[in-house]
Amino acid sequence: MDTKRFFRLFLLIAAAVLASAGLFFFLYRFDNKYTTSRFSPQEHLSFDEEISDFSSVVWLTGGWEFYPGMTAQPEELSDCTPESVYIGQYFSFADFNEDASPYGTSTYRLTLDADAGTYALYLPEIFSACRVYVNGELVGTAGSFAPHQPGIKDLILPVDTDGRIELVIQVMNYSHYYSGITYPPALGTVEGISHLITARMLFYGFLCFTSLALAVFSSAVWFGLKKERQMPQDLWLGILALSFSVRICYPFFHIFGISWSRLQYTLEDVMSALGILCIVRITCILCCRKDSTFARVLTGLASGFVLLGLMNNLLFLTYIPRFVPVYGVLLFWYKLGGSLLLLGMIVRSIVLSPEKILRTGSSAFSGDSFPSGSSFLPGGLAAYTVSLAAHAICLGRFEPARFGWFDEWGTYILILCFSMQMVIRSTATVRENHYLNRHLQEEVNRKTASLEKLLSQRRQLLSAFAHDIKTPMTSITTFTRLVELDNADLDAESRQYLDTIREKTGEMQDRLEALQDYFRQDTGASCFTTVDLCRLIDDFCRANAPDMDVMGIHLESELPILRPVLVQGNRDRLMSVLQNLVYNAASFIEKEGNIRLTLTRDNRNGAAILHVKDNGRGIAAEHLSHIFDRFFTRRDDNSGSGLGLFIVRAAVEEHGGEISVKSEIGKGTCFEIRLPLMKMP
Structure with a gap:
């Protein structure tokens, strides 16, 4: 590979890393509940009635009173000493239990001043049963406390106030590795909350259905190709698109109150781990030798986390709850370390064997040429690894206000890169087929003309031969007749020989006549x-x-x-x-x-x-x-x-x-x- 192509590939990967880092920084600043429309309880809440967009929504991230280990009624909280927290500071109750179990009960309380009026409270995904009080009145529940029955869903509740709002939320969790209020609630006008939810559903619906369509298309391409033309990264990218479309269905489950708690989160965790496995396999195909030990170890590790995600939801949460915090730590370092390792593999492959990453990422029909689409897949992988690192680093400090998480953006960028590469590959294949068909037709016409010319020459030769040979055949017949007439004393045996010569000569003349007729008609x-x-x-x-x-x-x-x-x-x-x-x-x-x-x-x-x-x-x-x-x-x-x-x-x-x-x-x-x-x- 020449230096120009090497630097072009290196610049493309560097541009993908920088562009994805810029995108995630933008999302961190402008689509983050912790940095966008954040509200402090010391402030007075007021909305412009003429504005009904996202600016009429605030995120209640800080200033919460936290009462671990108790489900107190609103009037009982004045006698208790709370801990001041922000939402997302603790993902479970493990820090408050001696056995590090994520399970238990707690109460959250927040008070604020606001203009009199009617507002809407949006509570996303509380783990895993809750009661919500507004100004001392019970306004909503999810699941049940006695007996404990998880009911994880998004709650949209009315808030009527004459100037003061007191929110008290009791939570209980004995079924999930997250506990309590993990994601900040939103408070705003009814129109503002409606716009927020609509934008969120449209975003996830678009991601879900486009990924599913690409998964179906890539599967059809994979199974439709002959075995020698199948590319393994196509299969893994198809599985990635399918797992991603299944994984990001969770907002629809939550907003519509479909509470299949254990099955839902098992699917979500397994599909997330399966997506990482697919990306590990794609990276190994692009960057490693076939059947290398390093690639097998990485694939085994990624497969182990798929199995671990399944066992955590079906086994550990029920029988070994103290393992759940360990699972969270393992998952954090797996994502952070894995992202850095994958990015390092891509950079190393660019430096040491750029031809492999280009050829493997390009069409199977391209031969020695490198189409421009061959860099999309490595670029998408680079963007994904940056998203995985950003997701792990910003855990607890970032939650999307309207759109998606960093790793969801990164996965979708990779899927988009895959789709662009497939479009370019399909276009190149169509062009190549068109070129081959055009030149094949030209070659067929040339060969046909040559063959027709050769056959015409042979017909003319044989026709001339048949015509020319008739003269000596006629002479034979004539001379046998003359011999018979001039020699009246010929014996019977000699006359029989002459008759046989004339008979056979006649047969030859008949056949030559038939051949001439055939050649005259064979046009x-x-x-x-x-x-x-x-x-x-x-x-x-x-x-x-x-x-x-x-x-x-x-x-x-x-x-x-x-x-x-x-x-x-x-x-x-x-x-x-x-x-x-x-x-x-x-x-x-x-x-x-x-x-x-x-x-x-x-x-x-x-x-x-x-x-x-x-x-x-x-x-x-x-x-x-x-x-x-x-x-x-x-x-x-x-x-x-x-x-x-x-x-x-x-x-x-x-x-x-x-x-x-x-x-x-x-x-x-x-x-x-x-x-x-x-x-x-």
């Missing part, structure tokens, strides 16, 4: 025109019926009512086919015989069917398989060249048709010819 497919078989048969019968009448044979035809019956062919050649068949049949019919030509149309198979049937003596079964052979004759006196039916079959096959025969001794013979009908526009 090739280039001279084909549109031929109406109905008119052809009419003309043949009208021209040959008098001869048949003289021979005592009745020639008749039966044609379809729907005319014309059109084929592509050479009229003279087809007329010769009829002449050979009819006169060949006439030679085996006694007087008062009958020959019938029947034409039908087979629209289903697109064929015209012509039957030439006689009531002659018939053909013995042992001869049927040989009648189309060259020089085969079944005449009693062995007269004829034996080329008539051979020429008939050659002419029919030249027209793309088929000929067959059925016969019964004493009853007659029927030849069937099938010719392709001309396709009408």
Whole structure:
């Protein structure tokens, strides 16, 4: 790989890293509940009634009173000593339990001053059962406390106030590794909260359905390709898109109150880990040697975390709750360390073997050339690793206000890069196929012209040879006759020899005459025109019926009512086919015989069917398989060249048709010819 391409690839990867870092910094500043529209309880809450967009929503992140280990009523909290926290500071109750269990109960309290009016409170995903009080009144619940029944969903509650708002939220968790209020609530006008939720649903719906569509498309491409053309990264990217579309369905479960708590979070964790496994496999395919030990170790580690996510939800949460905080720490370092390792693998591959990462990321049909789309996949991987690192580093300090998490953005960027690469690859394949088809047609035309020229030269040579050899054959016949006339005293044996010479010479002349007739008619497919078989048969019968009448044979035809019956062919050649068949049949019919030509149309198979049937003596079964052979004759006196039916079959096959025969001794013979009908526009 030359230096120019190396630096181009390096700059593309560096640009992907910088652009993704810039995007995540922008999201951190302007789509972060902790930095955007953050409200302090010491402030007075007031909204402009004429504004109903996102600015009429505040995030209640700080100033909360936290009462661990108790579910106190609002009036009981004045006698308790709280701990001041911000939402997201603690992901579970493990820090407040001696056995480090994430389970338990707690109460949150927040008071603030606001203009009198009606507001909406948006509580996203409280773990895993709660009661919500506003100014001492119970306004909403999720799940139940006694008995404990998780009910994780988004709550949208009305808040009526005359100037002071007291929020008290009791929580209980015995089913999830997160506990209590993990994500900051929002308070605002009804219109503002509605706009917020609508924007969130549209964003996740777009991500979900576009990823699912790409997963279906890539699966169809994978299974539709032949085995030697399948690219393994296509399969893993398809699985990644599918797992991502399943994973990001969670906002719809929460907003619509579909509470399949254990199954839902098991799916979410497993799909997240499966997505990382897919990305590890893609990176190994791009950056590592096939079946390298390092790639197998990384794949095994990523697969282990898929299994760990499954076991954590189905086993550890129920039977070993103290392991849950350890799982959280492992997951944090796995994502942070894994992202840095993947980014390091990409950079190392660019430095040491850039050809591999380009060729593996490009089309299987590209050969030695590197299409421009081959850098999309490495660039997407670089963006994803940055998102994974940002997600791990900003944990507890970032939560999206309207859109997605860093790792969701990163995964979708990778999927978009994959889709762009597939589009470029498909475009390149179409162009290559078009190029090959165009040049293939040119090559076919050139070869066909060359072959036709060669065949024409051979026909001319053989025709000239047949013509030239007739002269010495005629001389042989003449001189044998002169020998016989000038030598009256020839004995019987010598005369018999002369008769044999004349007989064999006559046979040679007949065959040479047949060959000349064949070569005169053999003009090739280039001279084909549109031929109406109905008119052809009419003309043949009208021209040959008098001869048949003289021979005592009745020639008749039966044609379809729907005319014309059109084929592509050479009229003279087809007329010769009829002449050979009819006169060949006439030679085996006694007087008062009958020959019938029947034409039908087979629209289903697109064929015209012509039957030439006689009531002659018939053909013995042992001869049927040989009648189309060259020089085969079944005449009693062995007269004829034996080329008539051979020429008939050659002419029919030249027209793309088929000929067959059925016969019964004493009853007659029927030849069937099938010719392709001309396709009408």
